[in-house]
Amino acid sequence: MGHLLDRTLFCLTTFLATITTFQYVQPVAAQQYLLGLGIGDITGPVVETNIMTDTGLHMRQRTRAFLIAEADNPSNRVLFLNLDTAMGDSGIHRGILAALQKQFPGVYSESNVAVVGTHQHSGVGGYLENLLPQLTILGFVNQTYQAIVTGSVNAVTKAHADLAAGTISVGNAIGSLLSIIGKTVLNANINRSPSAYLANPAAETAHYQFDQDKDMTLLRFNDVSGNARGFLSFFTVHGTSLYNNNTLISGDNKGMAAYLAEVAAEPNSMPGATSFVAGFSQSNVGDTSPNTVGAFCESPGQPWDGQACDFNSSTCGGTNEDCHGRGPGFRVSDFESNLIIGQTQAQGAQGILNGQLTPVVGSVRSVHQFINMPSYVFTLANGSTVLTCPPAMGFSFAAGTTDGPGAFDFIQSDNSSTPQYDLNTYFKSKF
Known part of the structure; x- marks a missing residue:
């Protein structure tokens, strides 16, 4: 079994438990697939949408489509959509699928389409169907929703029409079920909650060189002559290079x-x-931050101004509002930091793209499953049966992060309550 696992590379990208699997055996000759790639513009109204941003445009948002099908049986296919959005909303997913099923009957469905957001924080708002983001955006914005769905379908249409024979290779990867090691990309992320990471058992942290994942894994899409048609990379870093006071639409x-x-x-x-x-897709993003200089106090007139934030609580003088992460170009602007972090990822991808690659071979399959997470029953190792519970947000959630601190004196790592939070909880319980 161990030998079998060592021969299997799982590129896992999850959206509503969607899993796409690629297999490779090393060394082997390249296997031909049918490959299609496409780009679509998904930029909605760039003004008067409150949040994410609302006064103008820095760069347009796009969907990038990656289509892989078996050469001998094209009905066996997977479609990966990488959206310049904060997340791959379920409403957006349903809208894209409805349009695709109308345009390509019987070809695309929940079972073979993954819709993934890059997790940028500077895009057009108003497309998420859940309550909390609708409250912050002051309602649903149909123009935003339609722009994302239409642009994504356009990207798929291009990829579908672009379908041609080619090969796939994976960059510098030594894969198993437990680890996928690609090219290490340094200086593009840090852990924005290092004290929390240090709370892990020493036996756990001893397995890793860094307190954050620094590996990039890349799939290269080639034509029949071996020329690169594009790539899909996976690297973990938050889309928060642009600060939360930014008002220009951007893909971060x-x-x-x-x-x-x-x-x-x-x-x-x-x-x-x-x-x-x-394609620059998100990975195990967690507490990764692009503000690689660290978090510092911006408290003019206070003795702690310019000093590093408190290590454990990310506060300045006891409150969190003035604690902000700084990107590598902070002395110029957050847009300069955004450029540097973007360049670092692009250079890392280029290094893998031009490096030693391993051919991908095997069948094309996908698996999709819905799970009712608030009431999922499962059995523990000791034989007892347990049940998951509905989700909840602790009050430290309102403290935000050093990439975007909260307000009202909520503090990270705090486990005590406040009158404001108790009042908010009371009113929420009534609806």
């Missing part, structure tokens, strides 16, 4: 990385109109 650092890679491949093409498609 992953959108910037994709722009830089695509323009470098086809310098004479307009952005978003390249045939080369560069």
Whole structure:
């Protein structure tokens, strides 16, 4: 079994428990697949949508589609959509699927389509169907929703029409079920909650060189001559290079990385109109931050101004509002930091793309399953049966992070309550 696991590379991208699996055996000759790639513009109204941002445009949001089908049986296919959005909302997923099923009956469904957001924090708001983000956006914005669905379907239409024979290779990967090791990309992320990480058992942290994942894994899509048509990379870093006071629509650092890679491949093409498609997908994002200089107090007139925030609570003078992470270009602007973090990811991807690659072979399969998480019954190792419970947010959630601190004196790691939170909880319980 161990030998079998060592021969299997699982590129796991999850959206509502969607899992796409690729297999490879090393060394082998490249296997031909049918591959299609496409880009679609999903930028909605750039003003008067409150949040995420609302006064203008820094760079357009796009969906990048990656389609893989078996050469001998094209009905066996998987479609991966990488959206420049904060997350892959279930309503967006349903809207895209409804349009695809109308345009391509019987081809695309929940079982073979993954919709994933890059997790940028500077996109057009109003498309999420859950209550909390609708409260902050002051309601649903149909223009935003339609732009994302329509642009994503356009990307798929291009990928579908672009379907042609080719091969896939995985960059510098030594894979198993337990680890996927790609090219290490340094200086693109840090752990924004290092004290929390240190609370892990020493036996656990001893397994890792860093307190944050620094590996990038990349799938290269080739034509029959071996020329790169594009790639899909996986690297973990929050889309928070642009600060939470930014008011310009942007794809943040992953959108910037994709722009830089695509323009470098086809310098004479307009952005978003390249045939080369560069996907920078999110990975195990957790507490990764692109603000790699660290968190410092911005408290003019206070003795702690300019000092590092409190290590354990991310506070300045006892409150968290003035504690902000700084990106590598903070002395110029957060847009400079965004460019640097985007460049770092693009350069890492380029290094893998031009490095030693392992051919991907095997069948194309996908698995999708819905699970009712608030009431999931399962058995523990000791034989007892347990049940999951509905989700809840602790009051430290309102403290935010060093990438975007909260308000009202909520503090990270605090486990005590406040009158404001108790009042908020009371009113929420009535609805």
